[in-house]
Amino acid sequence: MAETEIYRSSTFAPVNIAVIKYWGKRDTKLNLPTNSSLSVTLSQDDLRTHTTASCSDSFTSETLTLNDAPQDISGARTQACLRELRQLRQTLEENDSSLPKLSPMKLKIVSQNNFPAAAGLASSAAGFAALVRSIADLYALPSTPTELSRIARQGSGSACRSLFGGYVAWNQGTQLDGSDSVAYSVAEQAHWPEMRALILVASAEKKDVSSTSGMQATVATSTLFQHRVENVVPGRMEGMEKAIKERDFPAFADLTMKDSNNFHATCLDTSPSILYLNDTSRAAIRICTAINSSAEDGKPICAYTFDAGPNAVVYYLASHTDAVAGVFKGILGSELEGWEGVKGRDVKAGSVPEGYQHVGEVLRKGVGRVILTSVGDGPRGVEEHLC
Amino acid sequence: MAETEIYRSSTFAPVNIAVIKYWGKRDTKLNLPTNSSLSVTLSQDDLRTHTTASCSDSFTSETLTLNDAPQDISGARTQACLRELRQLRQTLEENDSSLPKLSPMKLKIVSQNNFPAAAGLASSAAGFAALVRSIADLYALPSTPTELSRIARQGSGSACRSLFGGYVAWNQGTQLDGSDSVAYSVAEQAHWPEMRALILVASAEKKDVSSTSGMQATVATSTLFQHRVENVVPGRMEGMEKAIKERDFPAFADLTMKDSNNFHATCLDTSPSILYLNDTSRAAIRICTAINSSAEDGKPICAYTFDAGPNAVVYYLASHTDAVAGVFKGILGSELEGWEGVKGRDVKAGSVPEGYQHVGEVLRKGVGRVILTSVGDGPRGVEEHLC
Known part of the structure; x- marks a missing residue:
């Protein structure tokens, strides 16, 4: 029975709109920015991506669907996120043999935005934040939002800021591998909810x-x-x-x-x-x-x-x-x-x-x-x- | 008879459009710019100001007319140009008593543009260049175009470049009194007439x-x-x-x-x-x-x-x-x-x-x-x- 079981995890992730802008990369592969930036996370009641990540031994191929349309999952950015998340899961599995072996399973990822594509809003931030967060939950990773922001950043730079609510900064970092180019909370939503x-x-x-x-x-x-x-x-x-x-x-x-x-x-x-x-x-x-x-x-x-x-x-x-x-x-x-x-x-x-x-x-x-x-x-x- | 004589001089002056832009003053009274600029003088067949400067002992007030509408001649910028030109004439008259005493006479200045005001083209450059040049001719000043550019600049910064044809630079200068903030010819029209x-x-x-x-x-x-x-x-x-x-x-x-x-x-x-x-x-x-x-x-x-x-x-x-x-x-x-x-x-x-x-x-x-x-x-x- 275990081989046909489907594991699932779903998340909502928000859009963010920067007030100090991200524009320019010092490393285009890792999405490392030339300057730090700061954004306000917007309410998911109005703007959000809803993503379900699932995996199963019964899945024969890896797929990504957005608003009911199949997406190319083979892009370098998406693959970088998947690779990093799998790696973390694999380490967990190696350290605890009682865990189900999810990391080798194919993933099926399905996303829906609650706002029209025609709205012209950059949806990639919410999209990659939801993708990373839903898989991290599926894999039961103990990673903090800042750790996940490092991964989401490789999908889309500004996605790293959508791992937090409230007021969020993305530190440009100085390391070549991008390990310190991560987001952190400046203030929670509750600090300035007005x-x-x-x-x-x-x-x-x-x-x-x-x-x-x-x-x-x-x-x-x-x-x-x-x-x-x-x-x-x-x-x-x-x-x-x-x-x-x-x-x-x-x-x-x-x-x-x-x-x-x-x-x-x-x-x-x-x-x-x-x-x-x-x-x-x-x-x-x-x-x-x-x-x-x-x-x-x-x-x-x-x-x-x-x-x-x-x-x-x-x-x-x-x-x-x-x-x-x-x-x-x-x-x-x-x-x-x-x-x-x-x-x-x-x-x-x-x-x-x-x-x-x-x-x-x-x-x-x-x-x-x-x-x-x-x-x-x-x-x-x-x-x-x-x- | 001499006291009713009217002295006249007329000039055409061109519009210029900068290719290295003038934007910013380091001295707003003297129109001294924060950077040098460079322009192309455009053909007077298409865009020009035609100005007649006249003076006479019979004139009782100083007037300026543009496109048949009376203009305020008392503005600091116009006055600066008139004062400088009069001063030069006065010096000539002091050195040569045979010259008619024009400098104390009231001026009557009449201008016409050959292009519609609605065209939205900055006409002040051609306007002040024509004003300065017509009065300089009326006063028979021996001044070079560069010398006159120093005066026209005080009327409108970019006017200094309209004292020349062809390709014209305005050197920002370094002197506090603006004496070196003048225009010079980079190349004549004939150098690159195409x-x-x-x-x-x-x-x-x-x-x-x-x-x-x-x-x-x-x-x-x-x-x-x-x-x-x-x-x-x-x-x-x-x-x-x-x-x-x-x-x-x-x-x-x-x-x-x-x-x-x-x-x-x-x-x-x-x-x-x-x-x-x-x-x-x-x-x-x-x-x-x-x-x-x-x-x-x-x-x-x-x-x-x-x-x-x-x-x-x-x-x-x-x-x-x-x-x-x-x-x-x-x-x-x-x-x-x-x-x-x-x-x-x-x-x-x-x-x-x-x-x-x-x-x-x-x-x-x-x-x-x-x-x-x-x-x-x-x-x-x-x-x-x-x-």
């Missing part, structure tokens, strides 16, 4: 430069990039950790916007130039700037950030929901997809900031849906299996 | 950050700006002078595009962020990149550059007119304003590069007119007076 995020999903635009090839083009050709890495990011990492520890939103916002700008500046300085920000993005930036300049004490109450694409992610505190999300609801119209959910329904639509009617129109034309979410927790084991 | 420029005038968009305030915000807040000034521009100035002297278009194009990108990167890195490039600009960049990547030997045959706004200026050589301007004519349609002139009429409309239909559409929607022009000569005295 953080909210409004994602403005831009209407489909074909992305012409992937982040993988884009970042290495920047490393190779931007005259400003090295300066960012050496002289700009280190101070910002310190400042951001401090802002989070002190729950200092104005400092958090200031650094978040500056670092998004700085990262996109090095993209623009790449040859050929990479310009991820489009007119919709520019309109979102202007509205955020208008919201901040009308804030009572002149301190920012919202912060935009953009990954390698046109979607704005706007961070704000729950107490400023109407002053931030409400203004966007007023501009975008409450009938837009995304406001109908439990987090969007009660946001009070505000008026368009004076003088920003035209900018608001540009934004309305370019945004296809919104996602309202917040800081969330790290990967969770779940009993619901996908296979 | 240079062409296609200006894609974006449909009216309200500019929200003027270059005067924008550049100082960049100086004050960009973490990348100082690196550009100290480590990026100096080598590019040398490289660009060499490219022009050797008529090396690929090197010229490479540096032109890189420096435009680099300048806009520092704008984006400004707080609040400045993003002059819009979707029309991005489409123009992509078309240029497509044209260059399809060039036979892989060397660029066109170079985009953007000033503080969305208009692309595309440089190319006459021999590549069809391969560059022709592609844009094919995309934009030959019925668009600008192609009907003598320089545009014979450009053969080419086909849209494969895979760029959508980008072409974005460009067509965003461009309101084109201007076809070429490298041109410096200011010329003319007999046609405007008053």
